[in-house]
Amino acid sequence: MANAQRLRRVADQIQRELAELVRDELQDPRVGLVTFTGVEVSPDFAHAKVFFTALGGPAARADAIAGLGRAAGFLRRMLGARLRIHNTPELRFVYDESVESGIRLTQLIDEAVASDAALARPARRARPKSPGRPDGPNRSARPQRAASPERAPSPKRAASAKRPARPVRRTG
Numbered sequence: 001m002a003n004a005q006r007l008r009r010v011a012d013q014i015q016r017e018l019a020e021l022v023r024d025e026l027q028d029p030r031v032g033l034v035t036f037t038g039v040e041v042s043p044d045f046a047h048a049k050v051f052f053t054a055l056g057g058p059a060a061r062a063d064a065i066a067g068l069g070r071a072a073g074f075l076r077r078m079l080g081a082r083l084r085i086h087n088t089p090e091l092r093f094v095y096d097e098s099v100e101s102g103i104r105l106t107q108l109i110d111e112a113v114a115s116d117a118a119l120a121r122p123a124r125r126a127r128p129k130s131p132g133r134p135d136g137p138n139r140s141a142r143p144q145r146a147a148s149p150e151r152a153p154s155p156k157r158a159a160s161a162k163r164p165a166r167p168v169r170r171t172g
Contacts, residue, residue, distance in 0.1 A: 030070075
Protein backbone atom coordinates (compact mmCIF):
# COMPACT_ATOMS: atom_id res chain seq x y z
CA MET A 1 0.00 0.00 0.00
CA ALA A 2 1.16 3.51 -0.78
CA ASN A 3 0.92 6.47 1.52
CA ALA A 4 -1.28 9.47 0.74
CA GLN A 5 1.58 11.73 -0.31
CA ARG A 6 2.87 9.22 -2.86
CA LEU A 7 -0.65 8.68 -4.21
CA ARG A 8 -1.03 12.43 -4.69
CA ARG A 9 2.36 12.72 -6.41
CA VAL A 10 1.61 9.84 -8.79
CA ALA A 11 -1.85 11.25 -9.54
CA ASP A 12 -0.36 14.67 -10.35
CA GLN A 13 2.27 13.06 -12.57
CA ILE A 14 -0.39 11.04 -14.41
CA GLN A 15 -2.42 14.22 -14.96
CA ARG A 16 0.58 16.09 -16.40
CA GLU A 17 1.67 13.21 -18.63
CA LEU A 18 -1.86 12.58 -19.93
CA ALA A 19 -2.27 16.24 -20.84
CA GLU A 20 0.98 16.12 -22.79
CA LEU A 21 0.10 12.81 -24.46
CA VAL A 22 -3.34 13.98 -25.56
CA ARG A 23 -1.89 17.22 -26.88
CA ASP A 24 1.07 15.69 -28.73
CA GLU A 25 0.41 12.01 -29.46
CA LEU A 26 -3.34 11.41 -29.66
CA GLN A 27 -4.76 11.94 -33.12
CA ASP A 28 -8.43 11.14 -32.53
CA PRO A 29 -10.53 14.04 -33.88
CA ARG A 30 -13.27 13.34 -31.31
CA VAL A 31 -10.93 14.41 -28.53
CA GLY A 32 -10.81 18.15 -29.09
CA LEU A 33 -9.96 20.70 -26.44
CA VAL A 34 -9.86 18.58 -23.28
CA THR A 35 -8.65 19.74 -19.89
CA PHE A 36 -7.78 17.21 -17.20
CA THR A 37 -8.99 18.54 -13.86
CA GLY A 38 -7.92 15.73 -11.55
CA VAL A 39 -6.86 12.13 -11.12
CA GLU A 40 -7.77 9.69 -8.34
CA VAL A 41 -5.48 6.66 -8.04
CA SER A 42 -6.39 3.52 -6.11
CA PRO A 43 -3.98 2.61 -3.28
CA ASP A 44 -2.60 -0.38 -5.23
CA PHE A 45 -2.09 1.72 -8.40
CA ALA A 46 -4.31 -0.66 -10.38
CA HIS A 47 -6.98 1.88 -11.31
CA ALA A 48 -7.01 5.60 -12.02
CA LYS A 49 -10.11 7.73 -12.43
CA VAL A 50 -9.28 10.69 -14.67
CA PHE A 51 -11.59 13.72 -14.50
CA PHE A 52 -11.77 16.02 -17.50
CA THR A 53 -13.75 18.86 -19.04
CA ALA A 54 -14.29 19.49 -22.73
CA LEU A 55 -14.92 22.72 -24.56
CA GLY A 56 -18.24 22.65 -26.36
CA GLY A 57 -21.73 21.40 -25.71
CA PRO A 58 -23.11 18.00 -24.79
CA ALA A 59 -22.23 16.58 -28.24
CA ALA A 60 -18.56 17.51 -27.76
CA ARG A 61 -18.67 15.96 -24.29
CA ALA A 62 -20.04 12.66 -25.65
CA ASP A 63 -17.44 12.64 -28.43
CA ALA A 64 -14.64 13.30 -25.94
CA ILE A 65 -15.82 10.49 -23.64
CA ALA A 66 -15.98 8.08 -26.59
CA GLY A 67 -12.59 9.15 -27.95
CA LEU A 68 -10.82 8.97 -24.60
CA GLY A 69 -12.43 5.61 -23.83
CA ARG A 70 -11.24 4.26 -27.17
CA ALA A 71 -7.72 5.62 -26.63
CA ALA A 72 -7.42 4.43 -23.00
CA GLY A 73 -5.23 1.43 -23.91
CA PHE A 74 -2.90 3.53 -26.06
CA LEU A 75 -2.65 6.20 -23.36
CA ARG A 76 -1.97 3.56 -20.69
CA ARG A 77 0.85 2.04 -22.75
CA MET A 78 2.41 5.46 -23.41
CA LEU A 79 1.97 6.39 -19.75
CA GLY A 80 3.73 3.17 -18.70
CA ALA A 81 6.76 4.16 -20.77
CA ARG A 82 6.93 7.57 -19.08
CA LEU A 83 6.17 6.72 -15.45
CA ARG A 84 8.52 4.86 -13.16
CA ILE A 85 6.04 2.70 -11.29
CA HIS A 86 5.66 -1.08 -11.31
CA ASN A 87 2.01 -1.21 -12.43
CA THR A 88 0.53 1.31 -14.82
CA PRO A 89 -3.04 1.96 -13.71
CA GLU A 90 -6.04 1.19 -15.85
CA LEU A 91 -7.51 4.52 -16.97
CA ARG A 92 -11.18 5.37 -16.63
CA PHE A 93 -12.27 8.78 -17.92
CA VAL A 94 -15.08 10.66 -16.15
CA TYR A 95 -16.53 13.99 -17.23
CA ASP A 96 -16.08 16.57 -14.45
CA GLU A 97 -19.30 18.51 -13.97
CA SER A 98 -17.97 20.61 -11.10
CA VAL A 99 -16.76 23.34 -13.48
CA GLU A 100 -20.19 23.68 -15.07
CA SER A 101 -21.96 23.64 -11.71
CA GLY A 102 -19.53 26.29 -10.45
CA ILE A 103 -20.32 28.50 -13.44
CA ARG A 104 -24.04 27.92 -12.92
CA LEU A 105 -23.76 28.84 -9.22
CA THR A 106 -21.79 31.98 -10.07
CA GLN A 107 -24.49 33.04 -12.53
CA LEU A 108 -27.20 32.45 -9.92
CA ILE A 109 -25.30 34.50 -7.35
CA ASP A 110 -24.78 37.32 -9.86
CA GLU A 111 -28.49 37.31 -10.70
CA ALA A 112 -29.44 37.39 -7.01
CA VAL A 113 -27.06 40.27 -6.31
CA ALA A 114 -28.38 42.20 -9.32
CA SER A 115 -32.01 41.70 -8.26
CA ASP A 116 -31.20 42.74 -4.68
CA ALA A 117 -29.42 45.83 -5.95
CA ALA A 118 -32.39 46.70 -8.17
CA LEU A 119 -34.76 46.37 -5.21
CA ALA A 120 -32.50 48.33 -2.86
CA ARG A 121 -31.92 51.34 -5.13
CA PRO A 122 -35.44 52.87 -4.88
CA ALA A 123 -35.40 52.43 -1.09
CA ARG A 124 -32.15 54.38 -0.75
CA ARG A 125 -33.36 57.28 -2.87
CA ALA A 126 -36.64 57.53 -1.01
CA ARG A 127 -34.91 57.76 2.38
CA PRO A 128 -34.42 61.37 3.53
CA LYS A 129 -30.99 62.45 4.66
CA SER A 130 -30.59 63.12 8.33
CA PRO A 131 -28.98 66.48 9.18
CA GLY A 132 -26.26 65.03 11.43
CA ARG A 133 -25.09 62.43 8.95
CA PRO A 134 -21.98 63.22 6.86
CA ASP A 135 -22.38 63.03 3.10
CA GLY A 136 -20.13 61.15 0.74
CA PRO A 137 -18.94 57.58 0.27
CA ASN A 138 -17.13 57.34 3.62
CA ARG A 139 -20.07 57.70 5.97
CA SER A 140 -18.34 56.11 8.91
CA ALA A 141 -15.65 58.80 8.99
CA ARG A 142 -15.72 61.14 11.93
CA PRO A 143 -15.55 64.85 11.28
CA GLN A 144 -12.10 66.24 11.99
CA ARG A 145 -11.77 68.38 15.07
CA ALA A 146 -10.42 71.83 14.39
CA ALA A 147 -7.40 72.94 16.40
CA SER A 148 -8.44 75.18 19.22
CA PRO A 149 -6.67 78.55 19.36
CA GLU A 150 -6.14 78.38 23.14
CA ARG A 151 -4.17 75.12 22.85
CA ALA A 152 -0.48 75.81 22.33
CA PRO A 153 1.97 73.29 20.91
CA SER A 154 4.18 71.42 23.39
CA PRO A 155 7.60 72.94 24.11
CA LYS A 156 9.45 69.99 22.56
CA ARG A 157 7.55 70.29 19.31
CA ALA A 158 8.09 74.01 19.16
CA ALA A 159 11.84 73.57 19.75
CA SER A 160 12.16 70.79 17.17
CA ALA A 161 10.35 72.86 14.59
CA LYS A 162 12.84 75.74 14.98
CA ARG A 163 15.99 73.58 15.06
CA PRO A 164 17.76 73.08 11.70
CA ALA A 165 18.41 69.55 10.42
CA ARG A 166 21.73 67.99 11.38
CA PRO A 167 24.21 67.45 8.56
CA VAL A 168 24.85 63.85 7.56
CA ARG A 169 28.38 62.61 8.11
CA ARG A 170 29.80 60.54 5.36
CA THR A 171 32.52 58.05 6.07
CA GLY A 172 34.63 56.88 3.33
